[in-house]
Amino acid sequence: MSVVHTRADDRLGEFALRTLDPDADAALLHTWVTHPKAAFWLMQDANPAQVAEEYRRIADHPHHDAYLGLWRGRPAFLAERYDPAHVELVGLYDNQPGDVGMHFLCAPVGTPVRGFTRAVIRTVMAWLFDDPTTRRVVVEPDVRNTAVHALNAAVGFEVLGTITKPEKDALLSVCTRAQFQAAVTDSEGAQA
Template identity: 70%
Template sequence: MSDHDTTGTVFRRTDPQLGEFALRPADPAADGELLHAWVTHPKAAFWLMQGMTRVEVEREYAAIAAHPHHDAFIGLHDGRPAFLVERYDPAHVELKGLYEALPGDIGMHFLCAPTDTPLHGFTRAVITTVMAALFDDPEVRRVVVEPDVRNSAVHALNEAVGFEIVEKIAKPEKNAYLSICTRDQFLATQGATR
């Protein structure tokens, strides 16, 4: 993902079934209401921001925006905000000291917006878009994630795009499955090899 364009789209991908997906940097103030609605929704329980006020959510995302090793992006589906992505350097954020980070590792979180009209295959298209965006950076060799051990839905999605669980780790806020996906593992799930 290019970091040069701070106002517009930093990545685009067309899904053959579901249309255009894109990422743009999150704006903590302008996107505050949207972010608050998404991260405090009951379906976002694993995001661990339940009960936060809009001001607290905006403050959290302002801190992410200012952090040298952490970014947040609003994901768009056909031009409309539909998901949230965080990208981080696991040697400095989230996993610091919990695993042996290698050059080219990148961490991520993603959250689909709550909806009353779910689209079949949408979440899989989102995680595929997120992975494609991360691997769009030639420096990225592996994507590292640390989902809650109880989040079986995300474990299945992670496996579908090439992640393998490495080990169970104890984080201060949760027990997690450290999972890693190399570029080749991701490409193999997309029917392509390097």
């Protein structure tokens, strides 16, 4: 399992992404994706074997990848990258060259750390934009997931509109490299 990206957060320290091992990580992921706070992940009733099966399917897919996020060296979040021309959004929006789809999930914790989720999404976005072929990041969160909508806006996402997927009504949003950089720069200036 290799680390594919690291990012130092001025306040919270080191974040990293490593390749996911569907079998070795399944028990941990099961506790995350079935937690009540992960209701929008749509795996509430999955057992550990089903979680392992889902992440083996993702690992074997040519257009979908999953990564375990680490905070200070410990598992703390999950990130998925996908090609929306082949996964999730096929035929549902005007796909552009260089579009990359993204999902992320923070591990449930007893005591939340202020700014943690924002640091996670910034880490995931920085990783996706490290690839020079990525022109836009595309997301499709549930229309009811207002907390994620606010986070998406904070890192530069622009709402394109609502789309209907088989499992949910989603708020299709995109973020260009320039929008992300402007949002990050603005928020750093505001914090100074």
